[in-house]
Amino acid sequence: MLRIAKLPIVIFAVFIITFPWIASQIPAINHYTDIMVFAGIYCLITIGLSLFMGYAGQISLGHAAFYGIGAYVSAILTVKYGLNPWVCMCIGMAVTAAVALLVGAPSLKLKGHYLAMATLAFGIIVFIIFNEETEWTGGPDGMAGIPGLSLLGFDFSSVGRYYYLVWGIVLAAFVFTVNVIQSGTGRALRAIHASEPAASAMGVDVSRFKILVFVYSAVLASLAGSLYAHYLNFVNPSTFDLFFSIKLLIMIALGGMHNIWGAVIGAGLITFLSYEWLYYFEEFEVIVYGAILLLVTIFLPKGLAGVPGIVKGWFRK
Amino acid sequence: MNFVEEENILEINRVVMTFGGLMALSNLNFQVKKGSIKAIIGPNGSGKTTLFNIITGSFPPTKGTVRFKGRSIEHLKAHKIADRGISRTFQTVELFGNMTVMENVMLGCHTQVRTSFMASGFVLPQSRRKEKRIRENALKILKFIGLADKFKDSADSLPLGEQKLLEIGRALASEPELICLDEPAAGLNETETHMASSLIKAINAKGITVLLVEHDMKVVMNISDEILVLNYGQKIAEGLPEDVRNSLSVIEAYLGVEA
Numbered sequence: 001m002l003r004i005a006k007l008p009i010v011i012f013a014v015f016i017i018t019f020p021w022i023a024s025q026i027p028a029i030n031h032y033t034d035i036m037v038f039a040g041i042y043c044l045i046t047i048g049l050s051l052f053m054g055y056a057g058q059i060s061l062g063h064a065a066f067y068g069i070g071a072y073v074s075a076i077l078t079v080k081y082g083l084n085p086w087v088c089m090c091i092g093m094a095v096t097a098a099v100a101l102l103v104g105a106p107s108l109k110l111k112g113h114y115l116a117m118a119t120l121a122f123g124i125i126v127f128i129i130f131n132e133e134t135e136w137t138g139g140p141d142g143m144a145g146i147p148g149l150s151l152l153g154f155d156f157s158s159v160g161r162y163y164y165l166v167w168g169i170v171l172a173a174f175v176f177t178v179n180v181i182q183s184g185t186g187r188a189l190r191a192i193h194a195s196e197p198a199a200s201a202m203g204v205d206v207s208r209f210k211i212l213v214f215v216y217s218a219v220l221a222s223l224a225g226s227l228y229a230h231y232l233n234f235v236n237p238s239t240f241d242l243f244f245s246i247k248l249l250i251m252i253a254l255g256g257m258h259n260i261w262g263a264v265i266g267a268g269l270i271t272f273l274s275y276e277w278l279y280y281f282e283e284f285e286v287i288v289y290g291a292i293l294l295l296v297t298i299f300l301p302k303g304l305a306g307v308p309g310i311v312k313g314w315f316r317k
Numbered sequence: 318m319n320f321v322e323e324e325n326i327l328e329i330n331r332v333v334m335t336f337g338g339l340m341a342l343s344n345l346n347f348q349v350k351k352g353s354i355k356a357i358i359g360p361n362g363s364g365k366t367t368l369f370n371i372i373t374g375s376f377p378p379t380k381g382t383v384r385f386k387g388r389s390i391e392h393l394k395a396h397k398i399a400d401r402g403i404s405r406t407f408q409t410v411e412l413f414g415n416m417t418v419m420e421n422v423m424l425g426c427h428t429q430v431r432t433s434f435m436a437s438g439f440v441l442p443q444s445r446r447k448e449k450r451i452r453e454n455a456l457k458i459l460k461f462i463g464l465a466d467k468f469k470d471s472a473d474s475l476p477l478g479e480q481k482l483l484e485i486g487r488a489l490a491s492e493p494e495l496i497c498l499d500e501p502a503a504g505l506n507e508t509e510t511h512m513a514s515s516l517i518k519a520i521n522a523k524g525i526t527v528l529l530v531e532h533d534m535k536v537v538m539n540i541s542d543e544i545l546v547l548n549y550g551q552k553i554a555e556g557l558p559e560d561v562r563n564s565l566s567v568i569e570a571y572l573g574v575e576a
Contacts, residue, residue: 183438194414199413200394202425258415
């Protein structure tokens with residue numbers, strides 16, 4: 001049975017809960033809580049993407065689009081129509097689910113490179129829409145004045161509170177996804193990854209499962225997009241470009257695609273690299289990402305999440 | 318022979334299959350009796366695997382009908398056919414190499430027990446109960462095929478003989494009424510071949526109808542109730558093993574005509 005150990009999840013939860021306090025004690029990393037909010041938002045996307053790519057063995061180069069749709073639905077409905085942000089978030093997820101269903105149904109019949117190309121094209125189309133539909137999206141200038149979040153009088157405007165909101169959602173999504181992986185559904189997904197003919201001969205409705213996971217990962221990305229919009233109070237198209245889709249790929253490749261923990265580790269590391277540690281590289285940042293992707297695929301095909309296994313192997317010898 | 322009743326579980330009627338200009342099967346007719354073991358033999362490229370792929374829904378036939386338990390299934394997709402009660406193995410082993418032996422068999426139970434995405438995400442009690450039932454079921458099958466002590470191993474790590482057994486086990490897990498075995502003895506040594514033969518007999522003794530493609534004549538002659546011979550997509554002989562063995566056209570197809 002594929003069992004995902006519970007102890008690391010508990011340790012991880014404790015780390016997440018105590019992190020803002022730890023960060024506040026050390027002046028040099030005071031602002032890390034803010035970066036962790038973004039790490040959490042990206043983590044939400046990579047968790048779904050890990051299930052779709054690592055477990056079900058599919059590929060998507062268009063998840064930035066789902067992230068963007070969530071963000072823009074939230075932005076447009078709150079700024080232009082004054083709707084409740086939570087309602088907008090749900091509408092965003094519903095819209096994204098519908099779009100993912102429409103895009104996924106035909107394109108998930110494709111495999112490998114062709115699926116990559118189809119999702120890539122979808123991502124580019126959506127990016128163009130964000131840029132060109134100026135009346136709705138504000139075009140390249142973006143949209144400002146997106147309200148923050150509050151619930152029953154409790155205001156999530158401070159960094160610390162938003163941190164707990166985001167990571168609370170991430171933890172819930174993580175546990176949900178872990179449960180799926182350990183269930184018959186997860187088994188069916190891994191079977192699809194290994195052999196589609198055998199999976200369907202065993203009664204697995206391959207296309208239905210693929211679409212299901214695609215929609216699930218898209219909905220998580222949409223939720224992440226809404227959280228992003230309400231945190232920054234501003235969105236513009238460049239956040240949701242092709243490079244972001246690729247960055248998501250680098251995150252799960254670095255963390256380890258075949259392990260749900262890889263999604264968390266990769267999202268965390270890449271977020272800190274791009275927001276903090278690679279600051280001095282400026283435009284050359286891209287080269288560093290390229291190098292990371294290259295080195296990881298050559299030397300750590302299972303990503304950082306595979307390192308414990310490698311170390312264990314050394315001790316066995 | 319242990320026919321439960323003289324009733325056809327599978328009927329192939331006027332099936333034609335063309336790939337581009339190539340006619341892989343031309344106007345094929347035959348029946349499989351419920352509870353029997355039927356072998357399909359023929360030289361390479363005679364259309365045996367194509368026939369299997371049509372029966373199990375990998376692709377529909379160009380023309381003709383396939384009836385299973387009296388209902389036509391030729392338009393159904395593979396997973397729907399699995400639901401109806403037909404299971405299969407593959408000529409080149411198609412195990413889930415990324416999973417354990419146990420998980421492979423558990424996946425075979427997919428048709429029996431299905432959990433929704435939401436139910437599995439929230440770990441509802443019903444999904445937990447189902448998992449438990451699947452696990453018990455899978456263990457029973459592993460004992461039946463003799464791989465119970467390897468349940469934790471990765472399917473990739475097994476030797477070919479055991480991989481073939483595991484494929485049969487996985488196919489059994491879906492509790493089929495008809496099991497299609499594509500060359501179960503290919504690549505096996507004598508001991509393994511013997512084990513595979515007795516396993517097939519044991520499966521048949523459970524009341525499961527067996528349709529078999531096999532090149533090993535010893536296996537075919539030993540265990541089949543009936544044999545169908547294909548050559549270039551056409552039926553050239555059908556009948557009891559001893560009749561087929563002596564059929565002139567079969568000898569010709571395999572050995573060529575004496576000049």
